[in-house]
Amino acid sequence: MDLQLRGKAAVVTGAGRGIGAAVALHLGREGAHVVVNDIDGPAARGVAADITSGGSISLAVEADVTKKDQVENMISKALSEFGKLDILINNAGIAYDSAGPITRKLFQESSFEDWQKEIALILYGTMNCAKAVLEHMIKQRYGRIINISSDVAKTPLGLKGTSIYSTAKAGINALTRSLATEVAVHGITVNAVSPGMVRTTRALLAEQHREKRSKEYEYYKNFEKSVLGLIPLGRMGEPDDVAKLVVFLASDAARWITGQTFSVNGGLVMM
Ligand SMILES: NC(=O)c1ccc[n+]([C@@H]2O[C@H](COP(=O)([O-])OP(=O)(O)OC[C@H]3O[C@@H](n4cnc5c(N)ncnc54)[C@H](O)[C@@H]3O)[C@@H](O)[C@H]2O)c1
Numbered sequence: 001m002d003l004q005l006r007g008k009a010a011v012v013t014g015a016g017r018g019i020g021a022a023v024a025l026h027l028g029r030e031g032a033h034v035v036v037n038d039i040d041g042p043a044a045r046g047v048a049a050d051i052t053s054g055g056s057i058s059l060a061v062e063a064d065v066t067k068k069d070q071v072e073n074m075i076s077k078a079l080s081e082f083g084k085l086d087i088l089i090n091n092a093g094i095a096y097d098s099a100g101p102i103t104r105k106l107f108q109e110s111s112f113e114d115w116q117k118e119i120a121l122i123l124y125g126t127m128n129c130a131k132a133v134l135e136h137m138i139k140q141r142y143g144r145i146i147n148i149s150s151d152v153a154k155t156p157l158g159l160k161g162t163s164i165y166s167t168a169k170a171g172i173n174a175l176t177r178s179l180a181t182e183v184a185v186h187g188i189t190v191n192a193v194s195p196g197m198v199r200t201t202r203a204l205l206a207e208q209h210r211e212k213r214s215k216e217y218e219y220y221k222n223f224e225k226s227v228l229g230l231i232p233l234g235r236m237g238e239p240d241d242v243a244k245l246v247v248f249l250a251s252d253a254a255r256w257i258t259g260q261t262f263s264v265n266g267g268l269v270m271m
Contacts, residue, residue, distance in 0.1 A: 001253060003030050003247065003248065003250075003251035003252070003253055004251060004252045004253075005027060005030035005031055005032045005247070005250065005251055006030065006031030006032070007031065007032070007033070008027075008031075008032045008033070008086040008087060008250075009032065009033045009035075009078065009082035009083075009084050009085050009086050009087070010024075010027050010032050010033065010034050010035065010085075010086065010087035010088070010089065010250065011034075011035040011037060011074070011075070011078055011085065011087070011088050011089065011129070011133070012024040012027065012034060012035065012036060012037060012089040012091055013037045013038075013065050013089065013090055013091050013092040013125065013129060014037065014038055014039075014065070014091045014092025014093065014094075015034075015036045015037055015038055015044065015047055015089075015091065016036070016038030016040045016042075016043025016044045016046070016047055017038075017040075017043055017047075017200070018198075018200035018239055019091060019148060019195065019198060019200060019239045019242050019243065020038070020089070020091035020092065020148075021036075021043075021047045021239065022238075022239035022240050022242065022243035023089050023091060023239075023242075023243045023246045023247065024036050024047055024048075024051060024058075025047065025050060025051060025054075025243075026240075026243045026244065026246075026247045027087070027247060027250065028050075028051030028054055028056040028058060029054060029056070030247060030251075031056055032056065032087070032250075033056065033057040033058070033059075033081075033082045034048070034051055034056065034057075034058045034059075035058070035059050035060075035061055035074065035077070035078045035081075035082075036048040036051070036058055036059070036060045036061070037060075037061050037062075037063055037065070037074060037092070038060075038062065038092075039062065039063070039064045039065075039092070040062070041060070041062030044060040044061065044062055045060040047060070048060035057081075057082070059077065059078065059081050061074045061077055061078070065090075065092045065121070065125035065126075065128055065129055066120045066121055066124055066125050066128070067128075068128050068132075071125075071128040071129055071132050072132050074132075075129075075132040075133055075136075079136060084136070084140060085133050085136050085137065085143075086137075086140075086142060086143060086144060087143070087144045087145075087146075087250045088129055088130065088133045088143070088144070088145045088146070089146050089148070089246060089250070090125065090126040090129050090130065090145070090146070090147045090148060090172075091148045092121060092125055093121060093122050093125070093148060093150075093169075094121075095114075095117045095118040095120075095121045095122075097114070097117070099209055099212040099213055100208070100209025100212060100213050101209070102114045102117060102118050102164065102165075103118070103161070103162060103164070103165040104161050104162075104213055104217070104219075104220060105161065105164070105213075106160065106161050106163075106215070107163040110163065110164055114164060115164050118164040118165060118168055119164065119167075119168050119171075122165070122168035122169065122171070122172060123168050123171050123172070123175070126147055126172060126175065127175075130145055130179065133145070134183065134188075137183075137186065137188050138183070138186045138188070141186055141187040142187045142188070143183070143186070143187070143188035143189070144188070144189055144249065144250045144251075144254075145179070145188065145189070145190040145191075146190075146191055146192070146193060146246050146249050146250060147172050147175070147176050147190070147191075147192045147193075148172075148192070148193055148194075148195070148242075148246075149169045149172045149173050149176070149192040149193065149194040149195075149261055150165065150166070150169040150194055150195060151194050151195065151196045151263055151265050151268065151269045152165060152166040152169060153166050153167075153169035153170040153172070153173055153194070154173075154194060154261075154263065154269055154271060155269050156269075156271075159223070160219055160223075161219055161220065169194075172192060173192055173194070173261045176190050176191060176192040176259060176260075176261060177259045177261075180258040180259030181259065184258055184259075189249075189254065189255070189257060189258040190258055190259065191249050191254075191257060191258060191259070191260050191261070191262065192260070192261040192262070193242060193245055193246050193249065193261075193262050193264060194261050194262060194263045194264070194265075195237060195241075195242045195263075195264050195265065196231070196237060196263065196264065196265025196266060196268045196269065197224065197227060197231070197236045197237060197265070197266075197268070198236065198237040198238065198239060198241070198242060199236045199237065199238060199239075200239055224236075227268065230268060231265070231266040231267060231268045232266060232267035232268075233266035233267050234266070235266065236266075237264060237265065237266060241264055242264050245262060245264050249262075
């Protein structure tokens with residue numbers, strides 16, 4: 001199927017590694033022009049260089065999505081480079097402190113600052129980017145916004161150590177529906193992709209920080225072990241598994257789909 005993404009202009013946040021990098025690379029392979037955003041400039045530049053060497057146009061922009069002025073500056077750069085913006089992928093979404101991913105903190109150990117930091121990244125980051133692109137998308141009467149959520153916000157079992165993260169991701173699912181209803185009239189679709197357990201650099205970082213977060217780390221390792229056996233398709237996901245659905249939703253083939261949250265999880269959560 002030709003996804004007709006050639007010449008479309010996209011911004012992917014948090015695309016220096018993991019799922020975001022896989023999405024950016026796939027969009028580039030389909031011929032889209034891609035802004036590779038990350039707070040980690042060298043990582044963003046590495047992914048942008050890979051896209052360029054594959055023959056598509058790419059621009060790395062180091063910016064923190066929680067900072068409105070940096071986001072606005074990034075979108076201006078994208079517009080002056082590509083002359084338009086068709087696709088926004090809100091992917092940046094794991095907050096860290098000096099002891100590793102905040103996502104792994106138990107509720108009683110989480111501080112108000114931890115909540116502020118993770119909510120800022122997941123919810124305000126998504127809001128900043130969506131606000132910055134919408135005026136342009138409304139004018140051109142076309143747009144695709146895809147928010148990366150997480151199945152922790154959906155699982156009927158709940159999940160220890162994810163109180164902030166699952167709360168924020170549930171907010172992403174709600175925002176996706178609400179925004180979709182508001183902008184449909186302008187030819188803009190808004191959907192969310194909700195991964196299950198995906199093997200990314202986040203998993204490696206959790207390993208690196210296991211000394212400082214030993215309790216959460218133990219819990220996650222046990223969880224991972226027990227969950228693996230419950231995944232009907234028998235393995236953890238790879239970033240590519242998620243990227244393929246994101247790219248489909250970004251294409252014209254998905255023109256009659258909006259306000260949905262799609263799980264990509266090997267069958268772990270079926271709802
Ligand atoms: N890996 C999983 O199992 C999994 C499961 C469900 C959902 N997700 C979601 O998928 C998305 C990507 O996760 P991942 O596992 O690839 O993460 P990752 O940590 O491997 O990559 C995230 C990237 O975002 C960047 N980033 C962090 N803060 C930023 C900021 N303020 N501004 C711009 N960039 C920033 C990081 O530098 C990093 O390059 C996240 O939204 C995450 O919640 C991941």
